[in-house]
Amino acid sequence: MIWLLIVIGMVLLGLFYDLHQKRKNFPPGPTPLPLLGNLIPLILSFPGYELMHKWRKEYGDIYTYWMGPFPIVTVNEINLVQQMFVQDGDNYTDRASFGKLTETYRGGNYGIVETNGQVWREQRRFTLHTLRDLGLGKERMQEQILDEAAYLLSELESECKAMGKAWPIKYTEKTVASVINLMLFGYRFDKERETEFYRVRKMLDAQNEELRNPILIAFIGMPRWITKRIPFINRKLELMYKVRDELFLFFGEKIKEHRDTIDYSSDEVNDFCDAYLLEMHKLRDDPTTSFNDKQFVNVCLDLWLAGLETTASTMAWGTALLLNYPEVVKKLHAEFDRVIGSDRMITMQDKNELHYLNAFVSEVQRWANIVPQNLLRKASKGAEAAGLLIKADTPICAQISVLMTDETVFPDPYCFRPDRFIDENGKLKSFKQFLPFSIGKRQCPGEGLARMELYLFFANLVHRFNITPIDPSTIPSLKRTMKNVVKPEAFPCILERRVVQKI
Ligand code: HEM
16 A cells, blocks of 8 residues: 555646646646657647647647757747847757757767867867868859769769669769769769768668667666667667768778878868868877867767758758649740750859759758757757747757748648749849747858759759659659658659750
């Protein structure tokens, strides 16, 4: 009897803690279950945009929900987002981690995505400068991306000729990976190096496959010595560490190849790796520097993870949407015939004239909305927002997926409609809610590169080809699947060279 009373007492205490105590320091939100938090409704309503809108209606523009045992305060209104993440940006710059994830996975404050403080500032600033020096916004980067686009189009065309159809996702991923690898290590994945791409791809796929189980979120932030002892969870998480080690090994091999040949007396750099090694060499006697080998492999990992799936998935969505909306393809062709009028490659110099193409790319990014849950920041010190107290260390995010599906700004938000990005003068219309690369000091540093890739890829794909489904009754599904980001399922299509009209 006494045991029964103790158990009932403990359950009641647990409930009191879950329903009241742990929530009292956060803005109100949906009631979480013990351990699981609000994961079940989030999983059931995947990718969650509509559920988040529903919660916004019930609890206001700032509310709290729980990913397993971790609270997330989410900001869903643009003026508040700008006020907090731009005007008061210094207070919302630090990254929040799920429990001890950063320590267990990275071994500490390493990389860009998960670091804070001086290390983050140094690594991010260096990355942005190096991307610029390597040619972002200049001819060189454009030439490299155009070359990749040309390889991609010819591979798609060859496959289509040989097999009667082509599978675009297979090639777009390799193209995006080639651009990243070219920037990082100075070479693309041509026929001889293709196996390297498949090696990295396999590692990333294995990692994603295992980690797709949302239940893991409840365990992922626990120290490794604990998770190692939990059946089932240990297998999944240990695989994640194994893949991480393999990726680090791959980057380590590339760094060693560069180190063996680099000339430290020259300032000339061919790729990111050269630039990083030179910086490490320059700062070798500075005991406070964050530039070291462990840091470098983590930065490589970040650029691969953050740059590959995001860009490749957006390309895949855009291609699937082209197949679903032939009228959009027609409008793009009409614009190309009017503005370009020949079969030359479209370049960045044409961008200001191609309003409908720009609107198409923006609508692909808005509609695809590939990051349903934005990366987390945390408040460095206590602050007030919308009359609510945000305590220091509160995990918080600008919920860009909700902003981009706000029906008061984007009517029928789940419909694909490039025209919504065209203003009354026929030019590209901007919306402050359109934030696929997020906002504030942590805004995506790869934005310039990604935007250039998306523009050049879609421009030249549609300019060169008539793109159609293999059979009019089987257009690709627009069903969303979740990997690291929201992706479409693989689909085939038919590509036929287009006869360009001169208008
Ligand atoms: C369509 C393509 C892309 C999209 C939609 C995208 C989106 C995002 C978003 C939403 C964030 C989170 C920002 C925040 O914390 O609020 C982010 C961060 C980041 N992205 Fe991207 N990204 C893309 C491509 C790239 C590329 C090509 C690279 C680099 C090669 C890259 C590197 C990063 C890095 C390093 C971060 C972390 C920044 C930090 O913590 O300071 N991304 N990205």
